[in-house]
Amino acid sequence: MGVIDAKTQREMVDVYVVPELDDFASADFNKVDSIINRGEIAGKLHRKELDSLASYLATFKQKQPKLMSLIKPDSLIVDEITTRGIAEKYKRFITARFGILPGKYFSVSELEEGIRRVYGTQYFYRVHYEFETTPLQKRRLVIYAEEKPRGFLGVNLHYDSEKRAAMLLNATFRDLFIPSSRISLTANISENPGFQVYFFKYLGRKRRLTAGMQFNNDAFDVPIYVEGDISRLYKYNYTSYEINTRYTITNDSRVSIGALLERTSIKPKVLNNFDFNRWLLKNKQLYASFELNNINRRYFPSKGINLLARYEFNFDLLFDVTLADSLESFNSGSMFNKTFGSVKFRMDYYQPLLQNKKISLHVSSHAGLTLGENFTLVKEFLAGGVFTAYSYLIPFEGFNELEYSSLQLITGGAGVQWEFLPDFFVEPRLNVLISADYIEDFVNTQIEEEFVLGYGLQVGYASIIGPIVINVSSNTYNKKVRSFFNVGYRFRF
Numbered sequence: 437m438g439v440i441d442a443k444t445q446r447e448m449v450d451v452y453v454v455p456e457l458d459d460f461a462s463a464d465f466n467k468v469d470s471i472i473n474r475g476e477i478a479g480k481l482h483r484k485e486l487d488s489l490a491s492y493l494a495t496f497k498q499k500q501p502k503l504m505s506l507i508k509p510d511s512l513i514v515d516e517i518t519t520r521g522i523a524e525k526y527k528r529f530i531t532a533r534f535g536i537l538p539g540k541y542f543s544v545s546e547l548e549e550g551i552r553r554v555y556g557t558q559y560f561y562r563v564h565y566e567f568e569t570t571p572l573q574k575r576r577l578v579i580y581a582e583e584k585p586r587g588f589l590g591v592n593l594h595y596d597s598e599k600r601a602a603m604l605l606n607a608t609f610r611d612l613f614i615p616s617s618r619i620s621l622t623a624n625i626s627e628n629p630g631f632q633v634y635f636f637k638y639l640g641r642k643r644r645l646t647a648g649m650q651f652n653n654d655a656f657d658v659p660i661y662v663e664g665d666i667s668r669l670y671k672y673n674y675t676s677y678e679i680n681t682r683y684t685i686t687n688d689s690r691v692s693i694g695a696l697l698e699r700t701s702i703k704p705k706v707l708n709n710f711d712f713n714r715w716l717l718k719n720k721q722l723y724a725s726f727e728l729n730n731i732n733r734r735y736f737p738s739k740g741i742n743l744l745a746r747y748e749f750n751f752d753l754l755f756d757v758t759l760a761d762s763l764e765s766f767n768s769g770s771m772f773n774k775t776f777g778s779v780k781f782r783m784d785y786y787q788p789l790l791q792n793k794k795i796s797l798h799v800s801s802h803a804g805l806t807l808g809e810n811f812t813l814v815k816e817f818l819a820g821g822v823f824t825a826y827s828y829l830i831p832f833e834g835f836n837e838l839e840y841s842s843l844q845l846i847t848g849g850a851g852v853q854w855e856f857l858p859d860f861f862v863e864p865r866l867n868v869l870i871s872a873d874y875i876e877d878f879v880n881t882q883i884e885e886e887f888v889l890g891y892g893l894q895v896g897y898a899s900i901i902g903p904i905v906i907n908v909s910s911n912t913y914n915k916k917v918r919s920f921f922n923v924g925y926r927f928r929f
Contacts, residue, residue, distance in 0.1 A: 830865060
């Protein structure tokens, strides 16, 4: 049958090319190059016929084939999504957090990411899923979750070389008095105590919109450095009252708007005749921000991006300074602008360099910019340290926490993180810092005058009590070697 078909097809072709292959056998797989060469020789003998055929075919309008999108081999699709063992009020909330829709393809990794997001709400102990076939032969995704108690208490011990020892106490309650709400109270018991209360309520059936309020009170020491050495030490006491509303765009991103009332009190820890007894600053603030966070771990992530862009409008600034030599207060409102804007930007990006995600590229960029003129030093941005605990603090490899200050700061850096043992990480880092008094100085001033290079090595362990970090670094600004050690979770981080 095959021979007859071959004869019929041979009579129908325009050009029939027959290479000389009599001296080859069907098992001569090791003679591929020679066989191809015989085919090229035979084809050249029919070159004119082939060119003529090509010219003839070119006179016809070719119909563009419709391209079909390929489906990844690990993609899945379901016709229905349902929940079991979950209270009715949480069903829409969970399915929205999963981010998977019936009739749309998704991968196993996307499904596992949805579980991580649901678990991250802290509403459930365990979250798992299964697939089943309905009586109508439809594919169904079933989501299970075990609900946590409405309230829980947490205790954690912390120590680091900057803020010393502390005990953190946390109490979190959901649906307390008000349905679809959560309130969290955190106390930092230490030499510099702090307290935070955060309340918010979900709005809407899908719980993408929240309205909340927050109270912060924190005390900490701020050193003033001269040529890399501490020359003076001040006690900061910061209090803020905030109301905000946030809308979740996707499971990984949200926009926020809010209003703040801030009060900052600064006192020298050691008085002298050339200093002040107290510097008190009060101001109001309106802000808008965008956040994107899809990193796979809170500490030592190996994949994803954590991004924040925020604009702040500060107004009704009031300064009250008490001088040490006269002990008289005066209102210095005429010395500084009472309204000004500021822009804050933070980005940390992690990209695995190997499929097992043991080695990842870490790229970071941070910026704090003040818009306007005549500002108080209290509103400066501070660079240094490993963690980002406050909105005005920019981490920088090479400086101690709060060591470098400026009204305008831009940093960028890169490192390679290696998980050399399970939960053990090492990362060499290199970053640069550019500072200025005014934004236009970035253009008008020689960059090398305000340019700092920082570099260091960090070793970390993701323990059950929080991150353990050892960091050693230096910089080209004062060439001092800095070291940092941390055990456990920090307050407001």
